[in-house]
Amino acid sequence: MIRFLARRLAGSAVVLLLVSLLTFGLIWLVPGDPTTVLLEASATPEQVGRLRVALGLDKPLPLQMLDWYGRVLSGDLGQSILLNRSVTEALLERLPVTLSIAAISLTLAVMLGVTAGILAALFHNRWPDQIVMSTALFGLSVPDFWLGLVFVVVFALGLGWFPTGGFTPIEQGVMEWARSIALPSLALALTQMGFVARMARASMLDVLNQDFVRTADAKGLSRTYVVLRHGLPNALVPLLTVTGIIAGALLGGTVVIEQVFSIPGVGRLIIGAILSRDFPVIQGGLLFLAVVYLLVNLVVDILYAAVDPRVRLA
Amino acid sequence: MRAADTASARDAASGGAPLLEVVGLTTTLVATGASVLEDIAFTVEAGETLCVVGESGSGKSMLALAIMGLLPPAIRIRRGEIRVHGEDLARLSPAEWRARRGRDLAMIFQEPMTALNPVMRAGAQVAEVLRKRRGMTDDAARGEALRLFERVGIPNARARLSAYPHELSGGLRQRVMIAIALAAEARLLLADEPTTALDVTIQAQILDLLNDLRRERGLGLMLITHDLGVVAEMADRVLVLYAGRMAELAPVAALFDRPMHPYTRALLASIPTSEGPRTRLVAIDGAVPAVGAMPQGCRFRPRCPHADARCEAVPPLVAHEPRHHAACWATAPEDRAS
Structure with missing residues (x-):
């Protein structure tokens, strides 16, 4: 277990290094810098130059990178150029928003997707299977932002059940909080649910054809018991991997869906930073999302060993 | 004690009928109607071992699954009785x-590697039978599972x-698997090539165990095998x-x-012997015909050295x-083979 964690930590460090190198590279490729946003169009080249020196943007790129790595290693993601606060502060402030949307849609997608997929497997080639599979195909084919817009038109503008956008912190009332994130979470979840349902169905069908399920049937146990006690635990093993994958997809999805519902989460922070060339926020935000993604997959791998006794963490 | 009581109660209820009596059992493929098993009839008495032999594709495993009611959905029982x-x-x-x-009735499967649930502890796979089928409490089931493990020589x-x-050999x-099959006290035990996947020394131990249990509990054992050595050792x-x-x-x-059937003779001739000079092993030419591509009349006809015109009609099963x-038409007693 300790060896496993050490290996994974080393691997994660490499991934994070690559992510930050890539971010630096992309920022360098994109024309423009924060001075164009900070200063009036009438600013003189001297003013621009002074600001660039003040922000450290005049140094060669490798030196900027080394500076940044040095600070990150000591736990400091730097100061936002535009927001007048530290990057860490800005991220932490918006983190609960993004995490609640991502976590709720992940839970919805996994719970409903697995249930639907298993129902489909149990009614293989009969009408419940066909309904689940065509719904799943619809979910897979539709982009989450489009689904979000449709939800806004139908449930917010049309029926008035939910607000069209914005975010209410949970401290201001659980109901209000739930209503404010219901539509974005659902829009994100539905697109992933199709994927989960298809994988769950395939996994369950595979397991139900295994010899040990026939052994359980030969014991004279009820079908429900055989499916839940023998089928499900085995079918869940590959679904854990799927959960790790969609956790990544959902993190990416929040970036877009926060835009659609104008929700002040980490995704909108990063998009705003990209538009205004707020380099430290872009760097810090992407590094942060990468860390979250790596953590989720680490948890998935540990759960893997917990669910399947044949898996040894080493 | 309880085992003997319920067993004798069942014997009394069935009025001395054999443990297993299969009558005219015919199974077919749902899709094409082609027959998989045709007109199978035999009995297994309490305390008796019946060995079922044949090449791959002869329908041995299908027979066991049919008796268990565990046929795959593509195959259906068309006619016949399975009296237990x-x-x-x-x-x-x-x-x-x-x-x-x-x-x-209980069944022991061929592949102990895949026939047990990989994410469930071995004891739990026995104990669940005791809890669900014999109404035992968790504690009682654990104790009985331990006794069964000891009885089957673990x-x-x-x-x-x-x-x-995966932690067991x-x-x-x-x-x-055998402990699972014994757990609910079935009197009829179907074993589908229970030793094929095992080392030779282990094979003998498992067969001995089955034999002991049969004697001790008066089980009827239907043992499927393609190994004529096992047949000689085990079969009544x-x-x-x-x-x-x-x-x-x-x-x-x-x-x-x-042996009265040319196929049985060919099977027996294909056993290598250690006596006499070394000769080429006798093999039966050809292979078992596929379901849906069966020859007319006797199904062994294309591979049979004695085949003649009579064999175009299905030979009846006659008593020698x-x-x-x-x-078989060729070996049937004169008065029956017109």
């Missing part, structure tokens, strides 16, 4: 048949209760299947001494001696 303790299972609803599984049984299947896994009577039909049914001594039946 005198009760025809083939006429029961799927739920009623399921209620008989484990309690009246060393260090207490520790093995909490082992996962093939032989131990097969012993766990032998059923030879060829391409889904009965070729021969005889007491073991009669079968080895006076009171308990010795074979389905």
